[in-house]
Every structure is written in C-alpha cells, then in structure tokens.
Amino acid sequence: MLEAGPGFDPVTDYPLDKTGWERRGFPAKPGSQGQVSYGDLGLFEAENEDLRAWSRGGYPWRAPSGQPRPASVSGYSHVMGVGGSTLHYVGESHRLHPDAFNTFSKTGEGVDWPVGYAALEPYYTLVEKVLGVAGDDGDGARWRSAPYPLPAHPLSPGAQALIAAGKRIGQGWGVNPRAALSAAYDDRTACNYCGQCSRGCPLGDKGSTDVTFLRQALGTGNLQLLSEATVIRLITGPNGRIVQLELHHAGQTHLVETPVVVLAGGAIQTPRLLLLSADPEHPDGLANASGQVGRNFMETLNWVSAGLVSDMRNSHMGLPADAIWWGPGIEAGFRLNHTTLETGLNGPIGYGTRLIAGFGSGFKQAMRAGFGQALAVGGIGRVVPDERSRVTLDPELRDVHGLALPRISSVLTPASLQRLRHMANAARAVLREAGAEIVSESGSASEFSATHVFGTARMGEDPKHSVVNAFGRTHDHPNLWIADASVFPGSGDGESPSLTIMSLALRTADAIHTQ
C-alpha cells in the first residue's frame, strides 16, 4: 500500500492531555494537507439571505450577496495520512437507506446505483464488526442481518434534550450509530467521552482505519505499507492494462511494476491522478473514455444552527454526534444530528468567539453562566451535481512535485438550496422546541465547506456514462479498480459515507480475489 501522507501515532500525535488543547485542531504534519484550488463555486444569491452564516459572538462581517460563493477556511477538509480522513472523522457509521440506492427511480433526481442495499448488507455487517460500531438495533428500513457489535453509548445531555423536543414536534430522533467503542473491544479500550473525536482520538477507540483495518492487515504480515509515497502517474501497457506506477518517495522517483492497481485517493485525488496519467493512447486521462472522470462532483450540503438553552447543563460532555433524526423521508433527502461537540462548542474559546458577545466583567460572567448550555443541530442533505460541478486540473498552480493541483468547481442547484432551507428550518424548529435561543448559524449557501465528497469516478452499468462497474473495476482498464468515495453515483440522503466506502471496498476486494 502506497500512502502519500505520513503516519500518525494516537498516543503522541493527539495531545489532548495538554492545556491549550482548544487552540489545536487535528495536527498537521509535513505532507498531511493536500493542496487544491477552486474554480466556479456559484454565487451567494440575495434570495438566500435566510441561509447566510452569522454568529452573535463572532465577527460582524457579512459576505455580500450576489457575489461568488467563497470556500471556507477549511474548504475541502481532509487529511492525507495513513488512515486518510477517517483520522479526523467523527465516526458516524451509517448504512445508506435502501431507497438512496434508487434515488432516480424514487424521486426523479440524480441516478440509480448499479448495486443495492441487499448486495451490500453482508459487507456493512463485516465493516461494523471490524470498526466496533455501537448502535441500537431499531434502524427501521436499514434492515440488519446481525446486531451491532456493541451496545449504544449513553446519551449526552444535548442528545436527550433533542430527542425529547423532537418527539413533541414529530421529529423521531434516536441513537446515532457510532464507530466509537462503548466497551473494550478488539484489544482497544472503551471511549471515555472526552468529546474530541475530530482532533484525533488518543485512546484509539474511535474506529479510524489506521487502528482497525490497517492494524489487522499489518498483523497478518501480508501487507507492506509505505507512507510518504505519492503516486504521480499510472503507466499503461498492452490492452489498456496498468503495468507500472511512478511514485515519489524520500526525494526520489521510483517505478514499480504491478499486476493489479486499486486506486483509493478520495474523490479529489483519484480523478486528479487519472487525469495526470494521460498518455498518447489516453489523451483525456485514464479510465476516461466516457469523459466522466472528474465530473458529477458532489460537495457536502450542510447546515448548522446553534443556540443557548438556559436550563441545560454540561452539554460539552458525552460522545459527539450521538443522536440523529433521519429526516422526513426520501423526498426531503436530509437528516439532522446533534452536533454541539463536533462543531466545536466543547470549550470556552468556541463559546466566546461564536456564542457569547461583549467584553469586560459582564462577558466573563456570561461565559461562566452560559458554559454547558450550548446546543447545536447539524444537517446534511442530498446533492445532485450541477453540470459545472467537477474536478479538473488547475491550468497554472502546481504542487511540490510540479504536478497540476486539482481544481474544484461546485455549484449548488436550486433544488439543493431548497433542500438546505428545509434542513435549516427543521434544525431551527427542534432547537427552539428545546428552549434554545439561536445565536449562530452556518451552511453551504454562503460558503463552500466539504467533508463528504463524491462522484468523480462514478459507478454504473453503462461504460458511456460511468467510470467503474458495480464492483469498482474501471470500464477501460482490466486491472485498474477504484475503492473510494469517487465511485458513488449519488450522495445518499445525508448519510455519512465511510461505512459505505469501506463496504464497497470489501466487495471490490472480493471481486478481485474471485477474478
């Protein structure tokens, strides 16, 4: 396995036992932050003023409407490292709703997947076992062939408030399945509810791939893993087969021969590498006879509303993202979750720079009195890509290897913006029912900010309109497979994607083995 980024050691690299922790995000190491550039991100239109980011305790600056939508500071948020973005993911572990594989048939939006829930179910079960997912078995339409490996976590004060408020207004909130250990499991210790999953879990109980799949694979002695090794080109031979990889490692360029290539660089770097590998036989890039490589890019349609609830206590305690409402149905195409901790309202700096305004002794008193009263609801919804949404090669900007940066263009369609409004209003409703005064909001309308990205090498039966088949094999190259979020034909209805990425990858592994 060749990984461009460095390895991270949970014990030494995630210093959550040191003061000043709130000033530190997930640690940056040389080579752990990929560069991207941005093309067309659409406009922030005046008609979407009600979806503008604002906060009572933050800067009074307002993005002007009618102007291009900027990328947020984090923009495309990801980690390059052994374990990829699961190193800083929260660990929501979602199966796609069975209907989400048939979005076009059910709603007329997007496309249908060439694979369905029943085919993926055994892989979902296996991935949950490897990660150690904790959940509660009443998942409704997401039927299961086996119970969750671990019982659900106790509900945090914020989750309890949302479940109670949701019940009163017809939102059926419940336990969110989480890749965090509710009991010791697989030689890993149980979660102690420090609330910091996105800063990197120092206990190693969060189910990131470094401490689960990769640890187990390395334990077999069959995996050779080389970190800080960036693949810069795939080289083709007869019959379109990939015969060699060109890579940079330790200041040198190497050529490596290979019988099979599984590309898993994520939905930005995978199309980039395919486009960078263009050769005279494949002038538009590899696996791109359909012209679909880099197209159909889907960003994260997201919303966060946060407020203060005067009778709430200790909302900074518990497991992040522990409660979910799966939303009003497939037409609506979104879900809400409890996001107080994951959105950073778990320390005083978050409160002082977002929730509580003012200065002086009154401010210090308000901070002390208000701390533990934050309550935030996040939403993620289905995105259908606009014609302009795609990853291309930047015509000018280059990385340290002299290679063109990936350039992200992403434009939200009117339907996506309407969905965002529906999400925002549902989030506001449950917060108000829980007694919150809303003091901070942010979302995709006024800023591009993406944690879940998909679609740039999509799967499908028809080689004219897709890049890989239902098992992840590229239509154009018999020994080139793709196993990451770029193969998703649709974004799902707001489900977090990692469980599906991993399940599809195991299915791909089986297909390679069978072949």
Next chain:
Amino acid sequence: MPDSDWLEAAAPRLSRRSLLFQALSASLAGFAVPVLAQEGQVQSLGSLGSVLDTLLPADEFSPSATALRVDQDVMDFVAQNQLMLRLFVAALGWMDSLSDRPFGELPAQQRIAILSAMEQADYNQIPGRFFHILRSVAIEFYYARPEAIAGYPLSPAPQPAGYPPPWS
C-alpha cells in the same frame, strides 16, 4: 459531519483574521511602525495591556489578561504579519489620541465606553475591525490558559480522564 471550520483551530483562524482586514491595507499604508514594534520582534505596543485588561479584567474567579501574559501572546501573534502590525499600531495610536491622557490612564468607565463604541463601529473601518480582531485573538489566548477556566465544569484538558457519565 458538516461544519468543520472550527477544526482548523489556531493557525487558519488567525490567517482568516489576516484576510479579513486586508481590505483595510490601503488606509493602513501611511502608518509608520515604531522601533519597538517591528515585524518579527514586537516588544511593546502602547496601551495594548490596558485594552486587554479592559476586555478581560480580573474577577473573583480568574486573573486579568495581562496577568496570564496574553499581551505577550498577542504581540507574538501580531509580529508575524506586517499588515496586522500596522493595524495594531494605527488603532492603538488612535485610542491613545482620544483624550489628553493615554488610554491606559483613563478611568475604567471611560475605557469601557471607548471599547463599546468600537464594538458598534463600522467593521470596515480601523476601530471596528481592530476591536473584533483583538477581542477574538484575546479570547483565544486567554481561555487557552487553565487559570482562566476556574469556575467552569471543565478539566484543564479533556484527557486523560475524559468526561465519563453521569452528566447531569
């Protein structure tokens, strides 16, 4: 998970501040930077300490900003960026010129009134922009210190103990 800007923690948050006031750079160009405040080695910035202690004074639970050396943290931060340095020099100079005495020698009520006016001022002008940038930088450095969270239901750091239940 959706919103992740907070995750970018200190460095990008601080760089966003730089971006936010770049629009002001033209109006800052005329401000000479004194010897004690050259980029890379700021040793003194006029009334910075008094401004910080008006923003974050001592009370019965926790010390003032300067008692926790937030002034030094802010100067180190400002020293990294020429535009930021110019903004601070311009704004602090302006604050000292508002009366016949420097800001730090004014009675508390007057200092509070000045900061309140700056808080409400146009964000695209130096006083308003300086207030909000300084407030947020100061909060970040101040509340990163364990002494500042006395009276909070928080440990100095989330690990090694975590926050096991019960939570009510």
